[in-house]
Amino acid sequence: MAVAPDKAPAKEAPQGPAPSRALGVVALGLARRFLTLREGSIIVVTLIAAIYFSTTVTNFLSIANLKSLIPYFAFLAIMAAGEVFVMTLGEIDLSIGALYLVTPFAYWKLTQAGVPLVPSVLLALVIAMGFGAVNGFFTAYVGIASFVATLAMLFFLDGLTLIVSHSEEITTPGTSVVHVATFAQVFGAGTYSELFWALGIIVILQIILSFTRWGLYTVATGGNRLGAAEAGINTRLVLLRNFVLCSLTAGFAGILEAVRTSSMSPDPSGSQSDLLLAIAAVIIGGTLMTGGSGTVVGALIGALFLGILTDGLVVKGVSATYEDLYLGIAIIIAMTVNVYVQRVRRGSGRA
Amino acid sequence: MPEQAFAGEHIVGLQTAPDDVLRVEHISKRFGPITALRDVNLHLRKGEVLGLLGDNGAGKSTLIKIICGFHKQDSGTMWLKGAPYQPKSVDDARAHGIDTVYQDLALVDELSVYHNLFLRRERVARPIPFLANREMRREARKALDQIGINIPHIDVPVARLSGGQRQAIAVARTVSSEADILLLDEPLAAMGAKEGGQILDLISRLKEEGRVSVIMILHNYAHVFATCDRVSLIADGVISLDKPTSETSVEELNEIIVEEYRRARQALLAEEAEAAKARDAAA
Numbered sequence: 001m002a003v004a005p006d007k008a009p010a011k012e013a014p015q016g017p018a019p020s021r022a023l024g025v026v027a028l029g030l031a032r033r034f035l036t037l038r039e040g041s042i043i044v045v046t047l048i049a050a051i052y053f054s055t056t057v058t059n060f061l062s063i064a065n066l067k068s069l070i071p072y073f074a075f076l077a078i079m080a081a082g083e084v085f086v087m088t089l090g091e092i093d094l095s096i097g098a099l100y101l102v103t104p105f106a107y108w109k110l111t112q113a114g115v116p117l118v119p120s121v122l123l124a125l126v127i128a129m130g131f132g133a134v135n136g137f138f139t140a141y142v143g144i145a146s147f148v149a150t151l152a153m154l155f156f157l158d159g160l161t162l163i164v165s166h167s168e169e170i171t172t173p174g175t176s177v178v179h180v181a182t183f184a185q186v187f188g189a190g191t192y193s194e195l196f197w198a199l200g201i202i203v204i205l206q207i208i209l210s211f212t213r214w215g216l217y218t219v220a221t222g223g224n225r226l227g228a229a230e231a232g233i234n235t236r237l238v239l240l241r242n243f244v245l246c247s248l249t250a251g252f253a254g255i256l257e258a259v260r261t262s263s264m265s266p267d268p269s270g271s272q273s274d275l276l277l278a279i280a281a282v283i284i285g286g287t288l289m290t291g292g293s294g295t296v297v298g299a300l301i302g303a304l305f306l307g308i309l310t311d312g313l314v315v316k317g318v319s320a321t322y323e324d325l326y327l328g329i330a331i332i333i334a335m336t337v338n339v340y341v342q343r344v345r346r347g348s349g350r351a
Numbered sequence: 352m353p354e355q356a357f358a359g360e361h362i363v364g365l366q367t368a369p370d371d372v373l374r375v376e377h378i379s380k381r382f383g384p385i386t387a388l389r390d391v392n393l394h395l396r397k398g399e400v401l402g403l404l405g406d407n408g409a410g411k412s413t414l415i416k417i418i419c420g421f422h423k424q425d426s427g428t429m430w431l432k433g434a435p436y437q438p439k440s441v442d443d444a445r446a447h448g449i450d451t452v453y454q455d456l457a458l459v460d461e462l463s464v465y466h467n468l469f470l471r472r473e474r475v476a477r478p479i480p481f482l483a484n485r486e487m488r489r490e491a492r493k494a495l496d497q498i499g500i501n502i503p504h505i506d507v508p509v510a511r512l513s514g515g516q517r518q519a520i521a522v523a524r525t526v527s528s529e530a531d532i533l534l535l536d537e538p539l540a541a542m543g544a545k546e547g548g549q550i551l552d553l554i555s556r557l558k559e560e561g562r563v564s565v566i567m568i569l570h571n572y573a574h575v576f577a578t579c580d581r582v583s584l585i586a587d588g589v590i591s592l593d594k595p596t597s598e599t600s601v602e603e604l605n606e607i608i609v610e611e612y613r614r615a616r617q618a619l620l621a622e623e624a625e626a627a628k629a630r631d632a633a634a
Contacts, residue, residue, distance in 0.1 A: 211481045213473055220459045220470060227457035230421060232441035232471040292461040 038286040039298040041341035045284075045334045046305040053312035060315060067191055068315075071260065073307025074194035075100075075253040079278040080285070080299035081198075081205045082249030085242040087282055088209070089222040090291020091146035093243060095135060096250035097275025098157035101268060103128045103251030104172065104258035105164050111173040117183050120173070125251050131157065132247025136240030146243075154275075158268040165266040175262035188256035197256060198300065201249065206296040218242055223292030250278075277306055284334050305334065363583075363590045365392040371430075372397045372564050373418070373532060378427035379588075380413055387413040389588035391427070395532070400558055400565040402579035402596070404604065406611060409585040411568045412454055415534045418566070419451040420444035431532075442471070450530035452538050454568075456521040460510035464502060465491035467509050468524050494527035495519075498553055500546070514541030522550055526557065533557075535567040539574060551578050572601045586611050 034040050054060040079096050086093045107124035111117060131153060138149040175184045188194055209215035220228040221238045229235045258264040283289060284305060285298030309330050313323050365376055375393040379386075388410045395401050405411045416422045418429065420438030429436040431447055438444035441451075458467050465484075466473075468491045474483040491505050500519035502512070509517055518541050525533055535554075539547040555578060557563050569575050575582060576596055584592040584607060592599075592607060 207481075211484075213475065213480065213482065216462070216466060216470075216473065216482060219461055223459040223461040224457070227453075227455060227459055228470075230441065230451070230453045230455070230457035232445060234440075292459070 038293070038295045039301055041338045042285055042298055042301050042305060042334065044341075045337055046301055046308065049305060049308050049312065049330070053308065053316065057312065057315050060312065065311070065315065069307055069311045070192070070195045072311045073303040074198040075257050076274065076278050076281055076306065077198045077300045077303035078194075078201050078253040078256070079250050079274065080281040080303050081201055081296050082246035083278055083282045084205070084285075084287050084294045084296050084299045085209065085218055086146070086246045087279075087287050087289060088218050088291060088294030089239060089242055090225075090289075091139060091239065091243075092279070092289075093132075093135060093150045093246045093250075094147065094275065095131070095150040095153035095157060096246060096278060097271040097273075098154045098161070098268070099128050099131060099247045099250040100254035100257070100274060101266070101271040102131075102157045102161045102164075103254040104264040105161055105170070105266070107255055107258070108170055108173055108264065109164060117174045121187065121255055124255065125248055128247045128251025128254075129244045132244040133240060135247065136243030139243065140236035140239035154272075158271075161266045161268070165264075167266055169263055169265040172258045172262050172264055175259055184259055184262075188259035189262070194256050194260060197252075201252075202296050202300045205245075205249075209294060209296055214241075219292060219294070222294075278303070280331055281306055284331065284338070286338065362390065363392065363593045365394075366593060367394050368396045370397045371395060372432050373436075373566075374430040375414070375418065376428050376430070378414065378417060378424045378429070380410075380417060380422065380424050386588055388417075388424070391585070391588070391590055393583055393590060393593075395564050395566055396581075397564055398558065398561045399580040400554060400567060400578055402575045402582040403566055403568045403585065404570075404575065404582055405585035406608065410588050411585055412536055414585065415451065415536050415566070415568065416453075418444070419449055419534055421451075445471075445528070445530065448530050449532045449534065450525045450528045451534040452521045452525045452536060454536040454540070456517055458509050458517055458521060461508055463507060464505040464509055464512070464520060467520055468494065468505075468527070470524070472528065494523050498523050498526065499549055515543055515546040518542055519546060519550065522553070526553065531563050533563050533565045533567075535565065537568050537570065539569070539571070547574070554578055572604060575604075576601070 034043075037043075050061075059065055079100060083093055083096060103124050106127045107120050110120035110123050115123065135146070135150050135153055138144045138152075139146040142149075174181075174187070175189060184190075186193060188197075209218065217228070217233050217238045220231070220233060221235045225235055228238075281302035282294075282299045283302070285295055285300070285302030287294040287298060306327070309327060310323065313326055318326065365374075367374060371394045373393075373395040375391060378388055378391040378393075380388040391410070391414055393401075393414070403411050403414070413422065417424045418438075420441045420443050431449075436447065438447065438449070444451075457470075459470065462470070465487045466482075469487045474486045474490070475481060476483050488505060495502050495505070498519065500516070500523065502516055502520065509520060512520070518538065522535070522538050525535070538550055542550065551574060554565060554567070558565070567579065569579070579596050581595050582592070582599060582604070583590050584604070586607070592604075
C-alpha cells in the first residue's frame, strides 16, 4: 500500500511512447532511490498517517494543530537523537527516561543553591553527562551488558529523583510569572522553542554521525567491535563518549519539558513511557538494534510519526483507553513496512 | 610430560643477523589456562619476507598480535631497529612503522570500501574536521589500481564484496600505509588462484623496492617457496625450525608437520591411557 502511489506510473510506462517511458524509468529510479534511503519507509508511513488524519479530522493540518503537535514529538526526537548513537553501537541506554526525569531536579537544586539560571542548566547537563559516563564506564570498561548497566542506572536515578524532590511536584525555576522572560522562551516555553532545539540538535548530530570521525568510529565499533579495535580504534572510548552524548540529549529534553510545562513532577512511570517511545522512535526511524547502522533524521521522523499518531488520536476524540492499543498496532504496521522495504534495499545494493 | 619433552627437543634459540629490523626474544603469552606462546625467538632482517608456518592453534596469530600491539606479552622483550620496542597500542605500533593484515581482516561490513581503507588514517578537512571523503575516494582508487586488484565500486559497503575482494582491501590498507614492517596473517586465505597470485606478485614487488620487511603467515607451501626468503615454524608455542627457504624443502616441512601430528597423537593416547588407569584405580 505504501509503495503503490510511487510505483503505479512507472509500471504503466513501458506501454507508452518513448518520452513517457523515459519519464517512467526516471520515476521508478527516483522511487527506488527514495525507498532505499534508510529513512524512506518511515517517511512513507508518516505521510500516510498524516494524510489519514488530515482527511478524517478537520483542521488537522492547520497551524494551530501543528503547534499543538510540537510538544508530542520534539522532546522525544531530542532523546531519540542521542539514543541513535548508542544503538548504532549495538548497545542500548535504558536510563534516558530517568535522566529526563532527574536532570530538571538537578537544575532546580542548583538554582536553590544560588547559581544563576543558565549556568544551572549547563551544570545540570554536566551532571547528566556524568551519569552517562558511569553508564559508559560499566559497559565499556567493566564489561556489564549495557541493557543491565543502564537498567540499574534507571532505578538509581528514579530513586534519586524521589529522594531529592521529597516526592513533591516542584515549580520549575525561571518560569514563574515574575520571571517570564527570554530564559523560559528559549528553553522550552516559547511556542517553537522545542521545535527549533529539536531541529538544531538533529542536524548537528546527523552531521556528526555522517561526516566526522566520531560518527565513523561509532558505526565501525557497532558494525565490527573486534575489527575496529584491531584497526586501532579505541572502542571503549567510543562507547563511553556515546553514552555521555546520549545522556546529554536526554537531560536536555528533560529541562526543556520542565520549563515548557513550568513544573516538574517526580513521576517515574511517565518518564518510563517516554523512554520506550524514544526507543520506538529510534527503531521505527531505521536504526538497527544490532548496531552498525543508524540515522538521526530517521529518529526525528520516527518521533514525528509517534507524535502525529498520539496527537491525531487525541484530536480525533478517540477515548484515552484505546490510545495505547492503536499505538501498538500502528508500530507493528510501521515496522512491517520497514522490514519489507529493507529487503528491497538489500536487493538494490545499499546496505 | 610428553608435551614438554617435545618442545625441548626442537626449540630454536635466539638467532640474529646484523641487519635485523625486528627481534623478538623469549616471548610468552597465556590466555587463562591456555599457553599460546611459551618461549618464542624470532628475527626479521631488513627487506626480507619471512614465512611464519605452523599448525592451527600453534600461536602464529598470537605472535603477530603481540608484535602489532593488540596483545601484550606476559614476558619477553622486542627490539625494533636496535631500540627496545614495546607497543602500547595498535596505533603506537603503527606510529613505529608496523602495520597488520589480520586473519579476520578487521573490515567493517557497513562501511564503504574507501572508509575501510582509511580506517584510523582518515583524511579530514581543516579547520572543521569533516571527513575528506572526496580525497579518500581518490586516493583509495589510486591505491587499489596500484595493487592491480579490480574493485569496480569503492562506494559500496564491503559487505557486498567477495571474500577475495575483501581480502585485497585489507591487504591494500596495509600496503598503502607508511609502514616499513608488514605483518600479514594469512593474506591469501579466501582468495582464488588468480587473486592470490596478484597479492604474491605485489609482495615480491614491494620486496624488490627494498622498502619493507614482511612477516607473512601462510599455509600453502607453494606460496611459501614462491615468495619467502626464510621460514620459521611455530609448534607448541616455540619456534621449532628457522631456515632460509633455499635450504629447506616441501618434504622437510611436511615431515616436521607429520612428525608433530604423530607426537600430538601419541601424547593424546598416553593421556587417555593415564586417565583410564586412574579410572581403574578409582574403581
